[in-house]
Amino acid sequence: MEERVSRRTLLAGAAGALALAGCGGPVTPVARAATTVPVLCYHDLRAWTARDNAHGRQLLVLPPDRFRAQLDTLAEAGFATISPDAYAAHVATGASLPDRPVLLSFDDSRGNQATEALPQLQARGMTGTFFVMTIVLDDPGWLSRDDLRRMADAGMTVAAHTYDHGRVDRYGEADWAVQLEQPREELERVVGRPVEHFAYPGGTWHPPALHRLAAAGYRSAYQLSAQPADPGVPLMTLRRVLVDSGWEGPTLLAAVEAARRPA
Secondary structure: OOOOOOHHHHHHHHHHHHHHHHHOOOOOHHHHHOOOOOEEEEOEOOOOOOOOOHHHHHHHEOOHHHHHHHHHHHHHOOOEEOOHHHHHHHHHHOOOOOOOEEEEEEEOOEOHHHHHHHHHHHHOOOOOEEEEOHHHOOOOOEOOHHHHHHHHHOOOEEEEOOOOOOOHHHOOOOHHHHHHHHHHHHHHHHHOOOOOEEEOHHHOOOHHHHHHHHHOOOOEEEEEOOOOOOOOOHHHOEEEEEOOOOOOOHHHHHHHHHHHOOO
């Protein structure tokens, strides 16, 4: 059972990190070491088609048999899946994690995340985090609101990925509410649970977004970059890595181990 930490404690930790970054405070080894949980990012779980280019086949579209093999490899190697709540508590307060934690995340609201990812995770006793853009909900081929309820009821984390995948470094004043606040409120109405974690579209974070995210009620946010979490604002710059469709067995484990190393 994951250690529970109060929302007030975690929000205080996020606010403290933002304050530290604003005043140019020192970087601590503890903060750096605490952000080394490997976070894998999946998108489309389906067979390749002739329309998929090389980049898509490598990093965005993963055939189901390869996805299942990756889950089996992680399980056989002793990795334990964790939630964003557990990771945020670890970063903010030092809460304990399993010996070999990994966080599995799924972006962009693809419908096959409900038909492929959810049952495969459940079959292995794993948990996943689904970063949802709300503009496509209930459209053909995309996640439905009923899918999100099933995911949440199954112990998965439903998290936010903006309204329409707009990058945070391109927002005007009116966009913050549309992209950060309204999706969170909509998802909370759907699943009946707090939605407190966010993934940056395109993986790009932007300093002016940090206070906006905290003000909107998010406790953590995930970039998608080769760069480590910013030690001044670790909770709002947690790192993820795109899953390569060529990773299998030893190559998958080597990539996951690489993501565990402090920068």
